[in-house]
Amino acid sequence: MSRIEITPLEKPRVPVEAEVISPDVFAGKSLEEIGNLEVWRGNRKKKLKELFKISGDVGGKPSEVTIIINGDASFAKRIGQNMTAGEIVIKGNVGMHVGAGMMGGKIVVEGNADHWAGAEMKAGVLHIKGNAGNYLGGNYRGGVGMSELQKGVYGTIIVEGNAGNEVGAWMSGGKIIVKGDVGAFAGVHMSGGSIVVHGNVAERAGGEMKGGSIIAMGRLSELLPSFEYKGEAGEVEVYGEKIPGPFLTFTGDLAENGKGMIYLLKEKNTHIRTF
Amino acid sequence: MPNAYVLKGGYVYDPLNGIDGEKMDVAIADGKIVDTAPKGAKVIDVSGKVVMPGGVCIHSHIAGGKVNSGRRLRPEDHRKDVVPKRGQLRSGVGYTVPSTFITGYRFAAMGYTTVFEPAVPPLKARHTHEEFQDTPILDNGGFVLTGNNWFVLNYIRNNEMDKLAAYIAWLLWATKCYAVKIVNPGGVESWGWGKNVNGLDDKVPYFDVSPREIVTALAQVNEKLGLPHTIHVHGNNLGHPGNYEITLETMEAVREVKPAKGRRNVIHFTHVQFNAYAGTSWKDFASGGKEIAEYINKHDHVTVDIGQVIFGDATTMTADGPWEFTLHQITGGNKWVNSDVELETGSGIVPYVFRRTIPVNAVQWAIGLEIMLSVNDLYKVCLTTDHPNGGPFYFYPKIISWLVSRKARNEMLEKTHKAAAERTTLKDLDREFSLYDVAIVTRATQAKILGLKNRGHLGPGAKGDVAVYDLDPTKVDISSNPDLVEKAFSAALYTFKDGEIVVKDGEVIAAPQGSTIWVKVKSLEEMMPLIEEDLKEMWKHYTVSLSNYPVQMEYLPKSEMIEVGA
Incomplete structure (x- = not known):
């Protein structure tokens, strides 16, 4: 089983398109690879690690992946969009x-x-x-x-x-x-x-x-x-x-x-x- | 020297000049094809590649009122095909009803340089021209809808052919259109009364004229005026089982019409697949494609385009209001648009999905190919999908792969409901198109039928519209490699428009404004006194004033006027 914790580093004023925060995308990737996933913040591309602190154990299959978002993610849109398996827990609000x-x-x-x-x-x-x-x-x-x-x-x-x-x-x-x-x-x-x-x-x-x-x-x-x-x-x-x-x-x-x-x-x- | 190129060593397919895969150079200077390139021309090595004239499409709904209504009707269709802005290129969306810019880019990426919008309601002509302006790269033109127009119906009822000729000439000028379009002659006007016409001799309420009279009269006037294209007809009973008979009757009705100078054809029957059905109901629905093809093979006054069906999403849109109402019912109440354009025409839009597993759809898919493969003289038949009615235009390369390869067709037949094999002759057709044949049905025939002298070929003086495809016909057996053919035609190695590179390696790199081609009848001013009083009298019924009706030249930033005699 894999448990990946991501913690917002700041609260951007511009919303972030965060459809990559999904067990389907995280599965099979190292923490570094996850950190390098691209998201759009307004009209700028950002790496996930620029917005979140990422830690935990990675996993191979989406069904084995649990993603914990520690904090307010109300700036992040599309979390878990089109996901097919696994779990996401958001310990706050979400966009x-x-x-x-x-x-x-x-x-x-x-x-x-x-x-x-x-x-x-x-x-x-x-x-x-x-x-x-x-x-x-x-x-x-x-x-x-x-x-x-x-x-x-x-x-x-x-x-x-x-x-x-x-x-x-x-x-x-x-x-x-x-x-x-x-x-x-x-x-x-x-x-x-x-x-x-x-x-x-x-x-x-x-x-x-x-x-x-x-x-x-x-x-x-x-x-x-x-x-x-x-x-x-x-x-x-x-x-x-x-x-x-x-x-x-x-x-x-x-x-x-x-x-x-x-x-x-x-x-x-x-x-x-x-x- | 800028503006000059030599395409060196390609295999050239230029059917109108009889060039069949000859290894030769093509020179372009100042936007035109030339015999020899001036000194300093940029040499581009295209050895081992296919060189063809820029593609011409005779029938794709790409601009105007109903196309835009179709866009508004289908947000879910756009969502699955979003195109971001790239460099100088605009953002936009597909899928079945792409935004104007994406339409231009995607046609150009396939090597197409000229596309005609085949259904312009006169009142929506200004809107159509506005969208032409925003459809980059492509040269364009519109066909003006006439088959249910009150002036036309009145003049035919009163047998005033001179007035009809004058009105058509005026209408082409007022709308800045290129050809005369007829959609479900008489049927759309009847639909205003909640009716339709089902036979060629049914009468339109009030006007008391029949589809036969409408088509014949407009064909006569069209030829008398010497318009470059013949009448462009969407037949009666489109989409209905058994309609191939009325298709043949319509073709037969104009057989004796005297063609304009220099041609033998007097009618273009468009998206004929939708009008080539045998059977008496949806249950025994079958192909009448063989009968249609036989008729075309025996007669020289008819040309057609196929309106090939592509499995998947389509958005049906036509001026044929009653048919769209029927389709809305067939689809179990799918969302739809239906509208009436004052004294002129109507229209309707219904989203539709063609499915391989549905017998009727399977037969429809097979009929298009069946007709194309059964017509002997390819100068009578054009490749189209009636975009977006049969499917999006960007499936042309797929259709080409079916035409060049029996193997590709058989693979599709296996995946498709058995009705396609059982109720059409497609499985028995072993004809396989050569690249020369492909060039005929995608360029030469279309330009020839449209009467475009400077397009669809690579002779000196022709426009510098050229497509280069990454396919080596000496190394690749196209019949056994349909995938490679599809790939090559999907993304042109180069597309030249007016002598400039607009597409390189399948990517659009420049998006200049295309020209709008339209027809002016020389003697229009002399004919005007015939109809001036009628225009004023009838204009009481219009919501716009007569002086605001004609499209001003400001709407055609690049006008290419063709003057015709008579």
Whole structure:
């Protein structure tokens, strides 16, 4: 097993494009080689060792590599982008696009994550202990949000705090669990997968959704008029895991094909019309 | 002396001058090919390399309103192909709908120097010229859309052929375009009424004219005006099973039209692959390519380009609005654009993926090659992908590798759904193109059909547009080394544009402004009184004033006007 610790030497004012911080890239490289990896800071190329102190034991396979980032990495974008195996632990905040396009492995963010965390991710686990920004598990323009790498292989995002707007935009598979609240347009355009929100959900959840499910354990501020009430459900199953209710169930968005599902915990959502 | 080069000792392929791989020197001075180079000309040793005229493409959607809408529609397409700024060269993106600068660079890197945008809605002509300005290196020109234009339909209904001729002449001047394009004649106007035309004698609502009348009238006027290119036709029922019949009917409809002086052809049927389908539904979808090729072999009034399909991503874009609506439905509601251009035309855009495993796509892929390999006289057929409809233009070298090598075709056939072998004649075709043949279909034919006198060949006086490829035909058997052929044609060793080196070792090193080629009919002023009143009367329906309509010369920083008689 390999454990590589990298510690930010400074806090650059200009963001750094740090997609090389990934077990897939670090695997099979010496500490020196890792230090010489190139990153863009603004429009300048920098070596990783100019920005981070790097130490630890290197490893041969991505699945054997654990990368620990000691400190605030909120200036660093794209950490763990497209990673397929191994683990990254960030002991602080992290910049945009963390774990975007992930295809395996695990990322733990002990602080907050900026926008597009886990965007377009296909497998693996992204665990954010603080808050997440907008487009959590969402898509880039024209693309598909979280999706299944193959049938039955999907990614999971867990956020202990709150998440921003458009959580799970255009997602077609996988699971997003937010322990706090989420902003507007959760699950907009989604066609598969599930978004489970333990806190409150802001307006316009599920706009233009064609499939998948949004489960609100808290209060939904307002339901779109293009959803149809389908009765109560005692519990909901999300990828084999049962969540106890009772729930009010709705299908929509009828502006599309109306095959998406919204489940609202009954006791918190007495203000929602059911006719 | 600057501006003069001698390309020494290359194997020259210049079909229009009958030169087939002869080892000889090519001299360039002051932007033109010359007999003998002036003293002090820079000598470049190209012995053991292939030398050809700069490539000419008759049909690639590279500029204008719908191309730009296609770019805006497909951010996910650009993301996978990002090109950084390099030296003096601009940054940009691919993939299927590249930005203007990347379009110029990538065509030039393949040795191409002239490319035509084949669908310019008159109202969007200014936009098209603005994008031409930003598409470096390439000489360019546009084909103006006419097949669903209200003036055209009115004049045909009233049988006012002189007025139609005057209007076409005026329109070419007003849009600074090069040729007359017809897309789904009558169908796009019908689409404004929620309809389409399915037969050559169906009538367009209100105007009460048929596709047959539109194509015939425009062909007559085109030839009467003596335009350098024939009418350039995207047929009716494009994309539909069984449409090869209407393709043949359309070709037959103009057979008796008297060609302009100096040629026998009167119609160019474009991306004919998309209009060469047999069968009655998607289930029994098959090739009508053999029938099309047989017709072309028997008749001299028709030329075609193939519109070859490339497996992978494409962005379909055409003025054929109703077909794009159908395609939007076929793709299960894929994102799309559909628009109506006032009195003139329409358009649509739908992203599409051609897959080897899908029978219909497999057959489509085979038909393009089938037609190209079945036409005897290669001066009737051009290599295109109808970029970006069949696939991006940067796959031309791949297509060349299939044409020169049966082995390469068979390898693809094996990987492709069996429908490609079973429902076309491709597997039985043993013809293999020589480099001379390749030069014909990528340069000579295209320049000849377009009526370009100074391009597509290396005779003295021709433009100094030359491509050099790193391939030694005396050492490499191209038929058994398709990969080497593809590699050589993908990255030209040198591309010369107007006598200057613009590409070296496959890398663009200079990006000068290309010329815009357009046609002016000499007698336009004399004909104008015929239509002046009509223009004023019809202009009530336009959202722009007549005086703001014509494209000003300021939009053509390098204008190459071709004056024609009549």
